Amino acid sequence: MFRNTVDPLFLTDAYKLDHRRQYPAGTTRVYSNLTHRGSRIPGVEHVVHFGLQAFISDVLEDAFGRFFAADADRVCAEYERRVTAILGPNVIGSAHIRALHALGYLPLSIRSLPEGTLAPVKVPVLTVENTHPEFFWLTNYIETALSAAIWQPSTSATTAWRLRTLLTERARATGAPIEAVDFQGHDFSFRGMPGIEAAAASGAGHLLSFTGSDSLASEDWIRYFYPDDSGETLLASVAATEHSVMCAGTRESEDETYARLLELYPSGIVSVVSDTFDLWRVLTHTLPGLRERILGRDGTLVVRPDSGDPETILCGTGADDSPAGLGVVRLLWNAFGGTVNAAGYRVLDPHIGVIYGDSITYDRADAITARLAGMGFASTAVVFGVGSYTYQYVTRDTFASAMKATYVEVDGAGRDIFKDPATDSGTKRSARGRLSVLRDDAGELYVQQRATPEQEAASELTEVWRDGGFLRREGFAAVRARLRSETQRHAARTGGPAITTAAV
Incomplete structure (x- = not known):
């Protein structure tokens, strides 16, 4: 199928190809999160987190596995040919691609809520950051593919969960x-x-x-x-x-x-x-x-x-x-x-x-x-x-699903960053700094912005993938069971119905 032929270096938007040079000089870390920022469906304020493990396996392991297994000269020559065809004279170069190939793995860390979690809107479901200072540009380079891979299965899972309820x-x-x-x-x-x-x-x-x-x-x-x-x-x-x-x-x-x-x-x-x-x-x-x-x-x-x-x-x-x-x-x-x-x-x-x-x-x-x-x-x-x-009558905007950077390190110093467009209703306002997802006394998830190391250590966002390999994988039965458990917890908080039988 298509996934067996796609070049992972081009699983991104064209405008991202030169972002590596656009970040401030001395940038060594970019930290981003994916959050469902709102809901267009009245009464639906939670989204079922689903699809991340498939994205990691499909793109970060399978597709980039082929990239690392290929000949570096051939990979870089093809990259330069395509970038030149897309953007004109290639001032981007391919040295960063050759360096990544030489490293032999994707230096990224992904932390995530467990799949099947009912995440309140405005609460991050995952974070991504680079683990090697030279490859800070990778964090948001994968945004396009990650967003495309996550929003639809999460939205469909939420649609089905709502109907099931x-x-x-x-x-x-x-x-x-x-x-x-x-x-x-x-x-x-x-x-x-x-x-x-x-x-x-x-x-x-x-x-x-x-x-x-x-x-x-x-x-x-x-x-x-x-x-x-x-x-x-x-x-x-x-x-x-x-x-x-x-x-x-x-x-x-x-x-x-x-x-x-x-x-x-x-x-x-x-x-x-x-x-x-x-x-x-x-x-x-x-x-x-x-x-x-x-x-x-x-x-x-x-x-x-x-x-x-x-x-x-x-x-x-x-x-x-x-x-x-x-x-x-x-x-x-x-x-x-x-x-x-x-x-x-x-x-x-x-x-x-x-x-x-x-x-x-x-x-x-x-x-x-x-x-x-x-x-x-x-x-x-x-x-x-x-x-x-x-x-099919849904879009990425059904739950305003988006990945945004909230923290960078430049010249060794951390910077909390955020967007807050004056012309927006507030939906696009991003969180700030490093993030932790915690539970309140009622068991509901909430986001702690500008999180301390201690708050991050206690976060429901746990590392699932680092430097080219899974740290945690789950079978479908476990994800199903978690959604049922989450539904019972949601019902206890809201007085709504719980799914007490398995889809078995």
Whole structure:
């Protein structure tokens, strides 16, 4: 893939190529941090820290490993050729690149909150600084790639965590089994993401909170960057059709297509896209005609509509007793029945179910589960396919994720530095000096600016990588477990719901 051919020296912005000469003479250290500085989502004031270990392994180890293994003359000649082509006559030179190659490792130290931590906005999730005075320029040289690698998986992990928290709350309120929520958010986003690696990383963020996913690339991404021997299930899905299957069976033979699929899958879960032609006919004619076969299976037939307004398709318009007025869930109840749980909410017969996988957002999931409760149904009557409509409609600015320098050393003296644009709202104001992340009496994280050595030693930011090698690596199961623990702690502070079952 792309990562196997990229030149790590150019995993940066072009304007950074000459920053080495722009720092004050005598600069020997640059210390920077990555912080999610704010939130564009009302009510969301924490971000799930995720993706750093993948960046370190992918870029700092794999890509720069190829750089150090290559011939120095060839590396420097190619660097000069490209810089000249980009910037014109090369006054930057390549002596610093040759010196780095001769050193044989990246002289950087990275300290980080443990991945899976719920970091309050404005609290740093990691810091980077150089460990060799000659290579102060490296700290912010890697900013571009580090930012690009971190913001999306962290944002997707936060999006999934927020949805998981909502669905957990609704399951508790309607007496549904909490373990069902592991599969209630199902990742459908792969095809709509901006590239395979972005889809894989985003999908891994989804899997911190859920187990259901069709994004198979995420499993490989996790196994490569977050390997462990826990035996924990990373990802699970079911047999399912698509519109091409239903179209090939023809409109005239749609009933026969359903019958054939039931023969093909005599047990287990099978999901059938049901609105290729006429969803309401399927629900009022085709499925009732197969009722005894469906109820006689050892498994669940899942109906999948994926066009129209999700809330009214699932819950009905309420205008009348027509199929559209009743909606999918009530039509399935009318045809197949079910039970009433201890909390007094209706639960569809386990042989039938429904998933909606188009244009699902947090707000729509909120509205749908609220309406289901109002109709007397447990929240888990519906599974949500969460696609790129949710995971792609975000940017680095969703949580104002940015890496900024806050401390330098020039001529042996430390300088606390910061930015504070007069024309900004305050979001871009950076911290000052060396930083420590500590917990208050309630267990919430906060940042201590201009930290003393003692405060840094007590910081939740601990060194994970130094001078070319990992000091701490974690498997995906550990990151998942930490997010669950963090969610319980967050719930205890705020009175919100906690995720008490694992996505396993």
